[in-house]
Amino acid sequence: MITRVTQVLAESGAELSREELLDALWLAGRMPRGSGPLARLAAAPESPYGPAEAPTAAAPAPAGPGADGTGEPREPATAGPPDPGPARPVLATAEPARNTAAPQVAALPVRAPDGRAAAGELRLGKSLRPLRQRFPDPRRHELDIARTVTALADTGMPETVTRPVRSRWLSLALVIDDGVSMVLWQRLAAELRALMERAGAFRDVRVHGLDTRGATPLLRTRPYTGSGRLRAPETLSDPTGNTLVLVVSDGVGEAWRDGRMRRVMELWARCGPTAVVQALPTRLWDGSGIAARPWRVTTRRRGGPTRAWHVTDPVLPPDLVHFDSVPVPVLEPTPAAVGDWARLIASPGGTAVLPLWIPGRSRPGRPAAAPVLMTAPTPSCGSGTPPRPRPTGSRPTSPPSHPSPRPSCAWCRPRSDRPPTPATSRRCSWAA
Structure with missing residues (x-):
């Protein structure tokens, strides 16, 4: 169906790819009512005369004798239908024509407040407080007044004593994907940039644009401009x-689906902390190229590279499930998600459950499914299928004729009493 629609649009002159068509349909379903495209005015021929030169209607001829000579007075010619006025737009959403006769009133534009793209901006800024740590910088020094005075009193020599300057320990590189679909999230990117600059948690904030249209993803000096040095x-x-x-x-x-961005993210994760802020809601992550699943993460040192994280399953034992790729956390722009991630980064050794990017699991139009542990079917007594559990509190219809405290069937015994090699399926018999 989508292929047919793209062919029809291409024949009409509008060539759209599959992703662009899906983006347009998704945007059309979420636009408010009454915000359609500009309407076309009704095709009405303009009068060759100006508004002041338009010919007036001819006065009705006076009544006179009829043309047939009967002498009866002839009725004056009736006027045609009234002028319908200027043409109206076809759609109600179009801007109506201005009435030049009405007095023009001067007006000034007023800026009305609107909702924020990042919910809870104040609490989101507070969630970055764990990153506001200062450590001695060996490259910068300042005068230690107390130690200088002590040295001067002890030795009598005018010697100065310096110490490393305590500065913020992290710099931020904010990379904004400026693809076609990210135009919808341009406001979110601007708010995140302003939030990071005002948080006071980083030495400096550098903003880059991410161009993924080529064979290799590249960085731009300015996002959403299409210009700048690559x-x-x-x-x-x-x-x-x-x-x-x-x-x-x-x-x-x-690029997020074919592995190009995965290689770039792993390159950054090998050197320092790296994360992805997912602009889409959580329910749409599996349909995008950044599908994530919760994992238990343990850090070994403060601000270490993401590659050094120890990742385990939050439920299953470590010897059953392994995380084989470089961990890259995926964050929602919410205070809870950012706060857990920031505390983990700033702690010298901590544990938290974070959603990590699972490569190769997302497909266009098909959500990714959670991994399922497959176990071999267990034969049972006689029927070849495991026996159904009896509801709690129910009684057997009839007691066994030969009750025994220990079943003789290998599959009905406890796990510790089973033989090392399971026997063939046979009907269970209760020993006397």
Whole structure:
């Protein structure tokens, strides 16, 4: 169906890809009523005369003798239908024509408050407080007044004593995906940028645009402009591990599905803390290229690279489920999600449950399913299927004719009493 629609649009001159058509349909279903496209005015021929030069209707001829000579007075010619006035727009959503006769009143534009794209901006800023830590910077020094005075009193020599300056320990590289679908989330990206700059948790905030349309994802100096110098993703790799890379995207681009962005994210995660802020709601993550699943994460040091995290399943034992790729956390722009992630980054060793990006699980139009542990079917007594559990509190219809405290069937015994090699399925018999 979608292929047929794209063919019809291409024949009419509007060539759209499958992703662009789905984005347009998704946006059309969420636009408020009455906000359709501009209407076309009714096709009405303009009068060759101006408004002041329009010919007036001819006066009715006076009554006179009829043309047939009967002498009866002839009725004056009746006027035609009234002028319907200027043409109205076809759609009610179009702007009506201005009435030049009405007096023009001067008006000033007024800015009305609107809702925020990032819910709970104040609480979202407070969730970044764990990152407001200061540590001695060995590259910068300042005068230690107390130690200088003590040294001067002890030695009598005018010597100065310095100490490393305590500064913020992280720099932020905010990477904004400026693809076609991210135009809808431009306001969210602007609010996150302003929030990070006012949080006071980073030494500096550098903003980059992410161009994923080419064979290799590249960085721009300015997002949403289409201009600026292009840079390789390796420019954000900080060997000191003091640069936090935060990517804002909805995961709709093809680079998030075919593995190109996965390789870039793993490159950044090997050097320092890295995370993705998912612009879409949680219920739409599985349909995008950034599908996530909760995992239990344990850090080994403060602000270490994401690759060094120890990841285990939050429910199953560690020897059953393994996380084989580089962990990349996926965050909602909410105070709870950002707060858990910030506390984990700032702690020297902590544990938290975070959603991690699972590569290769998302497909267009098909949600990803949670992993299921497959176990071999267990034979049972006679029928070859496990016996149904009896509801709690129910009684057997009739007691066994030969009650025995221990069943003789290998599959009905406790696990510790089973033989090492299961026997073939046979009908259970109760020993006397």
